[in-house]
Structure formats: C-alpha cells, structure tokens
Amino acid sequence: MCFSASASFAAGAVLSAVGVASLNKATKTSELPFASIPLFFGLQQFAEGFVWLSLTNPDYAGIKGILAHAFIFFAQVLWPVWVPFSIYKFEKQEGIRNILGKSLIGVGVVVASIMAYYLFTNQIEAEILGHHISYNQEYLTQFSLIGGILYLAATALPPFISRNRKMWILGGAILLAYVLTEIFYSQFVVSVWCFFAAILSIMVLWIVINKRKE
Numbered sequence: 001m002c003f004s005a006s007a008s009f010a011a012g013a014v015l016s017a018v019g020v021a022s023l024n025k026a027t028k029t030s031e032l033p034f035a036s037i038p039l040f041f042g043l044q045q046f047a048e049g050f051v052w053l054s055l056t057n058p059d060y061a062g063i064k065g066i067l068a069h070a071f072i073f074f075a076q077v078l079w080p081v082w083v084p085f086s087i088y089k090f091e092k093q094e095g096i097r098n099i100l101g102k103s104l105i106g107v108g109v110v111v112a113s114i115m116a117y118y119l120f121t122n123q124i125e126a127e128i129l130g131h132h133i134s135y136n137q138e139y140l141t142q143f144s145l146i147g148g149i150l151y152l153a154a155t156a157l158p159p160f161i162s163r164n165r166k167m168w169i170l171g172g173a174i175l176l177a178y179v180l181t182e183i184f185y186s187q188f189v190v191s192v193w194c195f196f197a198a199i200l201s202i203m204v205l206w207i208v209i210n211k212r213k214e
Contacts, residue, residue, distance in 0.1 A: 005052035008045045015042030022205045033086035041198035044074035068126040076115040080108035080154040087158040108154035132188040170203045
C-alpha cells in the first residue's frame with residue numbers, strides 16, 4: 001500500500017464532503033458532534049498531506065514542525081475526547097450504558113490532557129520511511145502500556161456501548177484496522193491507523209442517515 005501527499009489530500013477532500021453531508025442529514029443538535037467526525041478526519045488528512053509536502057518540498061520545510069503537531073493533535077488529543085463524547089450524545093443512554101459512556105469520556109479527557117502536555121512540551125520529528133510517514137515521539141515511552149490501553153479504550157470501545165448495531169460494525173471495523181496496522185505497519189501506527197480510521201468514518205454518514213429513517 002502506498003501513501004502519499006496526493007492520497008492524503010484526496011482522502012481529505014472526500015471526507016470533508018462526507019462530513020458536510022452527514023451534518024446536513026443530522027436531525028438533532030445532539031447528533032452534530034458524531035456527524036462531524038468525517039469532516040474532522042478530512043481536516044486531519046489535509047494536515048498530513050501538508051506534512052508530506054514539508055518532507056518533500058523545501059518551500060514547506062520551515063513549517064514541518066507545526067504541521068506534524070497539527071496532525072498529532074487530531075490523533076492523540078482530539079479523538080480520545082471527541083469519539084466517546086460524540087457517540088454518547090448521539091443517542092440517549094440509560095443505566096449501565098450511561099455510566100460506561102460517561103466513564104469513557106472521563107478516560108478520554110485524562111488521556112487527551114496527558115497527551116496535550118507531552119505534545120506541546122516536546123518536539124516531534126517526522127520522516128518518510130518507504131511509503132509512509134514515521135512520527136518520532138520519544139515521550140510516548142513515558143506514557144507506557146497502560147496509557148496505550150486507555151487511549152484505545154477511549155477511541156475504540158464507545159461504539160460498542162451503543163444500542164445501534166450499525167455502530168457496532170463501525171467499532172469492529174476500527175478495531176480490525178488497528179490490529180492489522182499493528183501487524184503490518186507497526187512502525188507507522190499513528191499515520192496508517194488514522195488513515196484507515198478516516199476512511200472508515202464514511203460509515204458515519206450511513207449511520208446518521210439510517211437513524212433519520214428510523
């Protein structure tokens with residue numbers, strides 16, 4: 001699989017359009033955070049497209065650090081909070097689902113706060129290895145295995161709390177993408193998993209449309 005600036009920009013354009021369509025299909029204010037997920041993924045892919053340019057075009061080299069930080073902000077600060085929050089708001093939760101939903105939002109806030117601190121107090125080095133971008137984040141060693149598990153819990157488990165079976169399909173696809181990324185692209189997990197998750201976010205439009213029909 002070959003990734004490039006053009007692939008990121010193309011994904012960004014498609015996802016932005018899907019995000020706008022999802023927002024237009026949302027019927028309640030509470031559905032807007034979830035419906036906006038493809039649009040945010042589109043912006044993230046545009047950011048990585050410019051990271052590619054900063055690594056291959058001297059005209060963009062001066063802002064490489066800013067662009068890398070922007071991409072990582074989406075990946076490690078925004079998503080741990082936005083995913084559980086948006087899914088929690090998407091449908092009314094009661095009983096144990098309500099408790100679990102709020103708990104995962106809390107986990108996401110903790111993870112995002114720690115990652116934001118590391119992100120804005122450390123340098124991030126991005127480089128092209130083969131056909132992928134590797135983000136060198138030495139500070140992640142301080143985050144440890146437990147931190148990684150909490151991050152995955154905040155970003156991958158919320159769909160399974162939903163009563164919506166289509167949401168379960170989305171969650172299963174995201175988890176499968178993560179496993180495949182760890183197996184085949186272990187050096188590029190941040191970049192590749194975000195790309196896969198971005199493409200899978202097209203399913204958000206499907207879920208929003210079907211909820212409207214229901």
